[in-house]
Amino acid sequence: MHDDAYILAGLLVVLTVLAGRMLAGRLRVPDAVMLVGLGFAISFLPGMRQIHVSPEIVLLVFLPPLIYNAAFFSAPREMRAEARPIIALAVGMTLVSAFAIAGVTWLLLPDTAWPAAIALGAAVAPTDAVASSAVLKRVGAPRRVLTVLEGESLINDGVALTLFSLAVTAMVTPLTPAAGLLELVKVVAGGIAYGTVIALLVTWSRRRLRDGNTQLVVSLVTPFIAYIPAEMMGFSGVLAAVVAGFYLGTRGDGILPPRVRVTGTIVWQGLVMLLESVLFVLLGLQLHEVLSGVSGLAPAQLVLSAVAVIAVSVLVRLVWQVWVAPVTRYLPGKLRMDPGPVRERIIIGWSGMRGAISLAIALSLPLTVGRGEFTDRNVLIFLAAAVVLATLVGQGTTLPLLLRRLGVPQEHGLRSEIAAAEVAMGRAALTRIDELLSDALVDEQAAETYRQMHKLRVKQSRALLEAGPEQRPEAKQRVRGAAFLRHEITRAERQALNRLYRGGDIGHEAFQTLQRELDVREPHRPHPG
Structure with missing residues (x-):
């Protein structure tokens, strides 16, 4: 086969991968089975058997x-x-x-x-x-x-x-x-x-x-x-x-x-x-x-x-x-x-x-x-x-x-470790905010904004740690709801940023900088419930 034929074959393989993973998710078929089946199917196309x-x-x-x-x-x-x-x-x-x-x-x-x-x-x-x-x-x-x-x-x-x-x-x-x-x-x-x-x-x-x-x-x-x-x-x-x-x-x-x-x-x-x-x-x-x-x-x-x-x-x-x-x-x-x-x-x-x-x-x-x-x-x-x-x-x-x-009992150790770490990290952040404020390195309004944000995260994580078996579903629901709220806020900011860029109010460099910040802040699990 010529070099251009190999390039086309490679592109077809990549497209097959994308199609296979999409179909496997929709049909609830193991990825491996779907990908092997599609690979066998495209082998009937002209020239593919020579790959x-x-x-x-x-x-x-x-x-x-x-x-x-x-x-x-x-x-x-x-x-x-x-x-x-x-x-x-x-x-x-x-x-x-x-x-x-x-x-x-x-x-x-x-x-x-x-x-x-x-x-x-x-x-x-x-x-x-x-x-x-x-x-x-x-x-x-x-x-x-x-x-x-x-x-x-x-x-x-x-x-x-x-x-x-x-x-x-x-x-x-x-x-x-x-x-x-x-x-x-x-x-x-x-x-x-x-x-x-x-x-x-x-x-x-x-x-x-x-x-x-x-x-x-x-x-x-x-x-x-x-x-x-x-x-x-x-x-x-x-x-x-x-x-x-x-x-x-x-x-x-x-x-x-x-x-x-x-x-x-x-x-x-x-x-x-x-x-x-x-x-x-x-x-x-x-x-x-x-x-x-x-x-x-x-x-x-x-x-x-x-x-x-x-x-x-x-x-x-x-x-x-x-x-x-x-x-x-x-x-x-x-x-x-x-x-x-x-x-x-x-x-x-x-x-x-x-x-x-x-x-x-x-x-x-x-x-x-x-x-x-x-x-x-x-x-x-x-x-x-x-x-x-x-x-x-x-x-x-x-x-x-x-x-x-x-009847293997489920473990929630990872979730508890994350919650405990978030409590410790939140307290460290609050302590540092107070230190910066006392040294007059930040103003009171900015300090209070971030203080309330970190207090909320500490409160949510402590609730998850202290919840008993009967309260745990409700506590997890509140945490997921907070993640959903952060996702919706980030999405609104992203839509506003896109409007500004499409309207010519900001340049490409400013757009990319702010977009990266939003990407880092995007919650991992955005859905409620």
């Missing part, structure tokens, strides 16, 4: 920002408190899942070589906490469950991709146990060391940059600077990106000014959404090639293999949580850990949805091995896609029902 996505593009364009973003927004304090169960899941369960999936694949598809089967296991072993966390936060699941899932998702990507890299290497060059161990040490140690160096250099440079746009560009290129050179040097680019993201995420508040953080968060949320969605559309585009590549297998064998791989992916995790995790309380010394109540363990076990990372790893399988075509590639992609879609739909839609059936 081939290079595995190198998937590795170099999609993986670095997705992994870096997950590490950047992790919660280090909470993860440190749950470090043992997180590591047990992220390392132990991920490796067990990978080899179990590899074993069942090799048994049902005996023509598949062991390295290829392990590559599939490594691709679908890591879980994606984004989908499960969205559901669990909405229903008020225990904080510990969310911490364990998010911490596991951060580490298991690095474990799985390191195993995947070794498996792909073994496809071409058979590795002895000693050579494999040496390669593993080099890959892991080199990735961690290089990621640390990049994090320190980015921290040093950000402190010396004054322009917000330049700081945002540095944020966007950091995952690629961490990932690509590490891979070129034979280290783990994934671990380098994870280490850089984790380090910078825990220190970002002191490096970036508030305006850049607000803009950067919006940009990163949009970028991650686009990358994840494009991956599912690309899978749909490649379904023709994948299905034709597996046409040599009997349909019954193919379906049986897919069902078996899905079942192993789900059951290994459940068995690990329900029966293996309790044994850890009997381990000696520092290895001993509290597995938590059985209800929480079941929730964690059922929250093993696979997502965009697994899909990206599968799509990055090489086209050739040595001098020949990699004949198992389409079968492995088919099986990986089956696991991703089955877990996103099956487990994702049944997770709320499971929580209700188990």
Whole structure:
């Protein structure tokens, strides 16, 4: 295809992403299913079947920002408190899942070589906490469950991709146990060391940059600077990106000014959404090639293999949580850990949805091995896609029902923490207003205006903290009503600003300055009730 054809195809993929997310919301269909279906539909358009996505593009364009973003927004304090169960899941369960999936694949598809089967296991072993966390936060699941899932998702990507890299290497060059161990040490140690160096250099440079746009560009290129050179040097680019993201995420508040953080968060949320969605559309585009590549297998064998791989992916995790995790309380010394109540363990076990990372790893399988075509590639992609879609739909839609059936009590800890913090912040603001007024640095009218505003916020937050179970709905209603009022006031100000700009009463620079102020003040939840 010509370059202009690829540009048009890329534009069509982006439009498909927008249409898919809109339709998924309206029809209440999982985003992944809608995007794969639309990707398959547009593959019938002229020229679209000739679109081939290079595995190198998937590795170099999609993986670095997705992994870096997950590490950047992790919660280090909470993860440190749950470090043992997180590591047990992220390392132990991920490796067990990978080899179990590899074993069942090799048994049902005996023509598949062991390295290829392990590559599939490594691709679908890591879980994606984004989908499960969205559901669990909405229903008020225990904080510990969310911490364990998010911490596991951060580490298991690095474990799985390191195993995947070794498996792909073994496809071409058979590795002895000693050579494999040496390669593993080099890959892991080199990735961690290089990621640390990049994090320190980015921290040093950000402190010396004054322009917000330049700081945002540095944020966007950091995952690629961490990932690509590490891979070129034979280290783990994934671990380098994870280490850089984790380090910078825990220190970002002191490096970036508030305006850049607000803009950067919006940009990163949009970028991650686009990358994840494009991956599912690309899978749909490649379904023709994948299905034709597996046409040599009997349909019954193919379906049986897919069902078996899905079942192993789900059951290994459940068995690990329900029966293996309790044994850890009997381990000696520092290895001993509290597995938590059985209800929480079941929730964690059922929250093993696979997502965009697994899909990206599968799509990055090489086209050739040595001098020949990699004949198992389409079968492995088919099986990986089956696991991703089955877990996103099956487990994702049944997770709320499971929580209700188990009778897991809802937690309001986050809401209480926010309310308590708002009380303390409001009091600090009131104290500072009085100090400035006593020093004659502000006038009485301005001080009283801001004093009343902060008194109201403190009063609302205290009411939410002090409300009993029977009063809590009424207190939350008042807080939501106040947010709705702030939204309506901001909307009225925005309409007035637009009228002034359209009428020529103010210039573009003044318009943009005031618009940014309104954007920062916009309440997060504008609807009453």
